[in-house]
Amino acid sequence: xxxxxxxxxxxxxxxxxxxxxxxxxxxxxxxxxxxxxxxxxxxxxxxxxxxxxxxxxxxxxxxxxxxxxxxxxxxxxxxxxxxxxxxxxxxxxxxxxxxxxxxxxxxxxxxxxxxxxxxxxxxxxxxxxxxxxxxxxxxxxxxxxxxxxxxxxxxxxxxxxxxxxxxxxxxxxxxxxxxxxxxxxxxxxxxxxxxxxxxxxxxxxxxxxxxxxxxxxxxxxxxxxxxxxxxxxxxxxxxxxxxxxxxxxxxxxxxxxxxxxxxxxxxxxxxxxxxxxxxxxxxxxxxxxxxxxxxxxxxxxxxxxxxxxxxxxxxxxxxxxxxxxxxxxxxxxxxxxxxxxxxxxxxxxxxxxxxxxxxxxxxxxxxxxxxxxxxxxxxxxxxxxxxxxxxxxxxxxxxxxxx
Amino acid sequence: xxxxxxxxxxxxxxxxxxxxxxxxxxxxxxxxxxxxxxxxxxxxxxxxxxxxxxxxxxxxxxxxxxxxxxxxxxxxxxxxxxxxxxxxxxxxxxxxxxxxxxxxxxxxxxxxxxxxxxxxxxxxxxxxxxxxxxxxxxxxxxxxxxxxxxxxxxxxxxxxxxxxxxxxxxxxxxxxxxxxxxxxxxxxxxxxxxxxxxxxxxxxxxxxxxxxxxxxxxxxxxxxxxxxxxxxxxxxxxxxxxxxxxxxxxxxxxxxxxxxxxxxxxxxxxxxxxxxxxxxxxxxxxxxxxxxxxxxxxxxxxxxxxxxxxxxxxxxxxxxxxxxxxxxxxxxxxxxxxxxxxxxxxxxxxxxxxxxxxxxxxxxxxxxxxxxxxxxxxxxxxxxxxxxxxxxxxxxxxxxxxx
Numbered sequence: 012x013x014x015x016x017x018x019x020x021x022x023x024x025x026x027x028x029x030x031x032x033x034x035x036x037x038x039x040x041x042x043x044x045x046x047x048x049x050x051x052x053x054x055x056x057x058x059x060x061x062x063x064x065x066x067x068x069x070x071x072x073x074x075x076x077x078x079x080x081x082x083x084x085x086x087x088x089x090x091x092x093x094x095x096x097x098x099x100x101x102x103x104x105x106x107x108x109x110x111x112x113x114x115x116x117x118x119x120x121x122x123x124x125x126x127x128x129x130x131x132x133x134x135x136x137x138x139x140x141x142x143x144x145x146x147x148x149x150x151x152x153x154x155x156x157x158x159x160x161x162x163x164x165x166x167x168x169x170x171x172x173x174x175x176x177x178x179x180x181x182x183x184x185x186x187x188x189x190x191x192x193x194x195x196x197x198x199x200x201x202x203x204x205x206x207x208x209x210x211x212x213x214x215x216x217x218x219x220x221x222x223x224x225x226x227x228x229x230x231x232x233x234x235x236x237x238x239x240x241x242x243x244x245x246x247x248x249x250x251x252x253x254x255x256x257x258x259x260x261x262x263x264x265x266x267x268x269x270x271x272x273x274x275x276x277x278x279x280x281x282x283x284x285x286x287x288x289x290x291x292x293x294x295x296x297x298x299x300x301x302x303x304x305x306x307x308x309x310x311x312x313x314x315x316x317x318x319x320x321x322x323x324x325x326x327x328x329x330x331x332x333x334x335x336x337x338x339x340x341x342x343x344x345x346x347x348x349x350x351x352x353x354x355x356x357x358x359x360x361x362x363x364x365x366x367x368x369x370x371x372x373x374x375x376x377x378x379x380x381x382x383x384x385x386x387x388x389x390x391x392x393x394x395x396x397x398x399x400x401x402x403x404x405x406x407x408x409x410x411x412x413x414x
Numbered sequence: 415x416x417x418x419x420x421x422x423x424x425x426x427x428x429x430x431x432x433x434x435x436x437x438x439x440x441x442x443x444x445x446x447x448x449x450x451x452x453x454x455x456x457x458x459x460x461x462x463x464x465x466x467x468x469x470x471x472x473x474x475x476x477x478x479x480x481x482x483x484x485x486x487x488x489x490x491x492x493x494x495x496x497x498x499x500x501x502x503x504x505x506x507x508x509x510x511x512x513x514x515x516x517x518x519x520x521x522x523x524x525x526x527x528x529x530x531x532x533x534x535x536x537x538x539x540x541x542x543x544x545x546x547x548x549x550x551x552x553x554x555x556x557x558x559x560x561x562x563x564x565x566x567x568x569x570x571x572x573x574x575x576x577x578x579x580x581x582x583x584x585x586x587x588x589x590x591x592x593x594x595x596x597x598x599x600x601x602x603x604x605x606x607x608x609x610x611x612x613x614x615x616x617x618x619x620x621x622x623x624x625x626x627x628x629x630x631x632x633x634x635x636x637x638x639x640x641x642x643x644x645x646x647x648x649x650x651x652x653x654x655x656x657x658x659x660x661x662x663x664x665x666x667x668x669x670x671x672x673x674x675x676x677x678x679x680x681x682x683x684x685x686x687x688x689x690x691x692x693x694x695x696x697x698x699x700x701x702x703x704x705x706x707x708x709x710x711x712x713x714x715x716x717x718x719x720x721x722x723x724x725x726x727x728x729x730x731x732x733x734x735x736x737x738x739x740x741x742x743x744x745x746x747x748x749x750x751x752x753x754x755x756x757x758x759x760x761x762x763x764x765x766x767x768x769x770x771x772x773x774x775x776x777x778x779x780x781x782x783x784x785x786x787x788x789x790x791x792x793x794x795x796x797x798x799x800x801x802x803x804x805x806x807x808x809x810x811x812x813x814x815x816x817x
Contacts, residue, residue, distance in 0.1 A: 063737030063745045063765070093730065093766050127730035128767035231716040232635070313634040313716070317812035327496065327530035334466030342466045362466070363496050364531035403809050409720035410804065 012269055013171045018151025021169035021182040022205035024049040024247035028146035029157030032139025034088040034125075034132065041157035043139045046083040046201055047112060047147060052245035053207075054080035054120065055214040057221050059238035065090050066097025067121045068239060070105065074117050078210025080243060081118040083201050084108050085158050087186075089131040090197065090237050091123040100131050107133075111140040120241050124160055124186065124197040155184040158199055161408070162186050166277040172206075172266040174259040175250030179206040183270045187230070187278035197237040198225065200274055206263055207246030208253040216264050217242055224271040227303065227396040229311045230282035231405070242267070279397035280380075284404025288380045289319055291396045295387040301338035302387075302394035308336030309383055309396070316401035319381060324349060324372035326358040329383060339389075346386040351378035415672055416574045421554025424572035424585040425608035427452040427650035431549035432560030435542025437491040437528075437535065444560035446542045449486040449604055450515060450550060455648035456610075457483035457523065458617040460624050462641035468493050469500025470524045471642060473508065477520050481613025483646060484518075486604050487511050488525040488561050490589075492534040493600065493640050495526075503534050510536075514543040523644050527563055527589065527600040558587040561602055564811070565589050569680040575609075575669040577662040578653030582609040586673045590633070590681035600640040601628065603677055609666055610649030611656040619667050620645050627674040630706065630799040632714045633685035634808070645670070682800035683783075687807025691783045692722055694799045698790040704741035705790075705797035711739030712786055712799070719804035722784060727752060727775035729761040732786060742792075749789040754781035 019027050027046045035042040054075045058068045074080065084104060091097050101121050109116035123131060146153065155165040169182030181204035187197070208216070217240065225240055246252065253259045280288035291309040296302035309315055312332040318325040326347045334342055347359035353374040356367050375381070422430050430449045438445040457478045461471045477483065487507060494500050504524050512519035526534060549556065558568040572585030584607035590600070611619070620643065628643055649655065656662045683691035694712040699705035712718055715735040721728040729750045737745055750762035756777040759770050778784070 059738075061734060061737035062743060063733050093733065093762075095766055127733075128762075232714075311635075313808075314812055317809055319813075320809065321813035323813070330466050330496065330530075331464060334464035335462075340465060359496075359531075363498060401809060401813065403806050405716075406720055406723065406804055406806050406809060409717055410722075410724035410726070 012266060015169045015171050015180065017149065017169045018155060018167040018182045019046050019184050019201060019203045020149045020151045021180040022203045022247065023180065024205055024245050025203045026147045027150050027154040028143050028148065029150065029153030030139055030142045030146055032142065033135030034086055041153060042086055042088050043136065043143055044085045044154040044157035045143050045147065046154055046203060048081050048243055048245040050245050050247070051079050051081050051118065052243040053078060053210040053213045054241065054243050055210065055217045056120065056239055056241040057217055063092070065092035065123060065237040066094065066101045067091055067123045068237065069098055070101040071120050071122070071239070074119060079118065080120050081114050082108060082112060083120045083122065083241060083243065085122040085199065086131070086136065087158055087160050088125040089123060089129055090125045090127045091131040092237060093128040094130050096130070100133060103133055104136055107137055107140050111144055122199055122239055124158065124199055124237055151182065151184060158184065158186045160186065162281050164281060166274050168270055168273040170266050170269050172262050174206050174253060174262050177248045177250040179204060179248040179250060181206070181266045181270055183274055185274040185278055198278060200225065200240040202242040202270055204242070204244045205247035206244055206253065207248065207250050208244045208263060212253055212260060213242060213244055216267055220264065220267050220271055224275045227307060227394065228275045228279050229307065229398050230279065232311050275397050279399050282399035283408050284402040285399030286379065286402055287319055287400040289383060289398050289400065291383040291385065292393065293385045293387060294393045295389060296392040296394070297339050297390040299392045299394065301340060302392045304336045304338035305333045305340065305385065305387070306394045306396035308332045310398035313401055316398065319376065320400035320402045322373050322376035324356065324358050324369070324376060326364065330359060330362065333385065340387050341389055344388040348384045349375050350382040350384055351375045351380060353378050415669060418572045418574050418583065420552065420572045421558060421570040421585045422449050422587050422604060422606045423552045423554045425583040425606045425650065427608055427648050428606045429550045430553050430557040431546050431551065432553065432556030433542055433545045433549055435545065436538030437489055444556060445489055445491050446539065446546055447488045447557040447560035448546050448550065449557055449606060451484050451646055451648040453648050453650065454482050454484050454521065455646040456481060456613040456616045457644065457646055458613065458620045459523065459642055459644040460620055466495070468495035468526060468640040469497065469504045470494055470526045471640065472501055473504040474523050474525070474642065477522060482521065483523050484521040485511060485515060486523045486525065486644060486646070488602065489539065490561055490563050491528040492532055493526050493528045493530050494534040495640060496531040497533050499533070503536060506536055507539055510540055510543050514547055525602055525642055527561065527602055527640055554585065554587060561587065561589045563589065565684050567684060569677050571673055571676045573669050573672045575665050577609050577656060577665050580651045580653040582607060582651040582653060584609070584669045584673055586677055588677040588681055601681060603628065603643040605645040605673055607645070607647045608650035609647055609656065610651065610653050611647045611666060615656055615663060616645060616647050619670055623667065623670050623674055627678045630710060630797065631678045631682050632710065632801050633682065635714050678800050682802050685802035686811050687805040688802030689782065689805055690722055690803040692786060692801050692803065694786040694788065695796065696788045696790060697796045698792060699795040700742050700793040702795045702797065704743060705795045707739045707741035708736045708743065708788065709797045709799035711735045713801035716804055719801065722779065723803035723805050725776050725779035727759065727761050727772070727779060729767065733762060733765065736788065743790050744792055747791040751787040752778050753785040753787055754778045754783060756781050
């Protein structure tokens with residue numbers, strides 16, 4: 012499959028825009044994003060499992076119960092969560108868009124990210140509808156930027172693939188891991204494709220995908236109140252709608268995986284204060300569940316994250332994280348290796364330390380992208396998790412309170 | 415129940431000592447501790463659930479299968495974990511003590527804390543036996559210091575209580591949360607009492623106790639490979655042995671709770687880089703499990719910990735942590751309040767924000783001991799968890815690698 016340009020506009024029939032409508036004081040920062048399909052699209056979403064759910068999630072859930080949507084509207088600045096009138100405000104935003112676009116409010120996927128517990132002002136959004144529509148076009152980048160909170164860079168990707176003999180395209184934008192006082196980290200992902208697929212299969216593809224991608228990312232272990240991943244598939248590619256599991260469904264899932272894995276890595280790389288993307292790959296696990304538990308545990312461990320910040324080849328902490336992960340492992344069979352552009356160094360074999368060059372280890376761990384590779388020698392299952400190092404800047408961003 | 419002096423020597427028939435035997439290079443730092451009973455004692459221990467378990471744990475488990483022990487021997491400096499010969503070394507240490515004390519090696523509880531994956535040298539320990547015995551006496555403080563790694567202060571407490579009409583005493587020492595490269599955090603707790611109690615009931619009392627105490631403490635979420643809590647009860651008080659659940663058993667459990675809760679708070683207060691002890695108290699939960707899940711989740715949340723460091727009244731993060739905790743809660747009924755010596759401020763009611771004085775909140779949160787009080791309004795169950803703030807020093811201690 013080929014990487015292409017265009018982000019969420021790579022797929023035929025999709026346009027996007029991003030503007031500064033005034034939710035955020037900073038006039039330079041865009042705060043309202045729109046993705047629009049020129050025709051109804053199959054829609055599927057997955058949401059945070061946090062019991063505290065932003066109002067936008069409740070409204071989106073209701074809107075896509077029929078498996079169909081046409082637009083995504085997302086603001087940054089306020090999360091519209093923990094507000095008494097949250098649902099009304101979210102519905103009103105959909106209404107404003109519906110009026111401007113000539114579509115049904117029920118066909119709108121609505122999302123918000125930003126400050127919790129403060130009301131989301133509708134005034135700026137109403138005022139922003141005109142400019143938002145005027146700016147619609149091949150503008151994935153503007154939308155990608157408008158959804159960011161304190162991310163330091165946009166996350167955008169697109170691929171081309173084939174289904175039913177037709178050229179299809181899929182693209183996505185994401186934001187994650189931005190946190191300032193008193194915002195909440197939220198992971199938002201919006202994916203579009205021109206492939207034709209039934210809502211049921213789209214839902215299944217997304218549900219299966221996130222188990223290996225977004226559910227395997229952790230920046231600091233705190234699951235947001237507003238996480239959402241959504242996919243719109245509008246069929247503009249003209250392929251026979253994918254309605255059953257077969258070669259075309261597999262090609263679709265492969266494209267989805269390419270998009271989502273890329274976005275996962277970029278979200279992890281841009282974590283609060285992060286200087287390093289850490290990928291933990293576990294192989295040889297007894298079963299998939301154990302592989303995932305072990306990989307996730309290593310990536311979430313504050314001690315491992317801090318060691319990575321310090322370029323410290325502390326395999327004991329990796330072993331410790333595997334040991335309390337709940338994974339079914341034989342700790343006397345575990346190998347640990349650190350790999351990066353600078354080389355590869357084995358630090359633990361069969362659950363015990365081995366001689367290794369501290370100099371090589373330091374060089375390996377001083378890179379901006381590190382793989383912690385773990386072999387469990389107990390089966391054939393594998394899993395990968397993504398995270399980042401724990402740095403002074405994380406504490407500064409999240410703890411250094413200035414009135 | 416009254417607080418008294420003496421630590422682990424408050425109970426009749428117990429003596430202790432702590433020396434520098436040479437495991438650690440720093441001659442000022444004691445590294446070998448001994449607690450000895452003048453008669454066999456009922457013994458019970460609980461251990462880390464990490465699958466990676468230090469050799470001392472395996473040996474201790476075997477030794478106290480019969481419910482009886484007479485001594486605790488503990489070194490700091492090396493954890494004797496992930497070494498091929500770990501069990502032999504741990505057994506050898508017990509043998510050295512047995513020879514010196516004229517007791518059975520099977521009656522020794524053995525513990526180690528320190529560097530993982532490096533061999534524990536027996537030479538210094540053998541050389542240290544003489545001095546260790548010569549120093550035996552009312553010296554709980556020396557033992558309390560000898561077990562520390564990078565804790566900044568000892569943790570020691572004792573209480574007097576009554577059972578079977580006799581004056582009984584119970585005391586404990588603990589270490590926790592000390593971490594330097596490449597050591598592992600380990601929580602070790604040694605408790606002695608002169609009350610008479612059967613091994614079975616002692617085991618039951620300890621098992622029940624840790625659910626509310628040591629299992630509700632978190633410094634950074636990483637469960638060590640060497641955690642151990644042990645209790646020796648030698649009957650020197652002369653009470654009729656507590657053999658069934660009744661008034662005396664309850665008095666015993668109350669004393670045990672006073673000892674362990676004190677040590678939990680002190681361990682949390684002395685966490686890596688901590689400037690604040692944080693106590694999260696959850697009330698009104700549907701059931702005990704939900705209360706514990708919610709309290710523990712709040713105390714473990716990096717975002718809450720960082721907010722506490724910054725004296726930031728970020729109730730949204732507290733709510734978020736409750737929401738992903740797995741606790742069965744109605745998020746629209748949750749109240750959150752911050753309490754300390756400086757006052758009390760309600761920040762969230764029924765799951766939504768309320769007006770509060772930022773100035774008061776800042777004053778409350780700038781104290782060294784903070785309570786996060788949560789009311790769930792769904793039942794009558796409650797739970798308390800302890801932790802600390804996340805600071806720059808935590809990152810420095812655990813990530814700032816110096817060759």
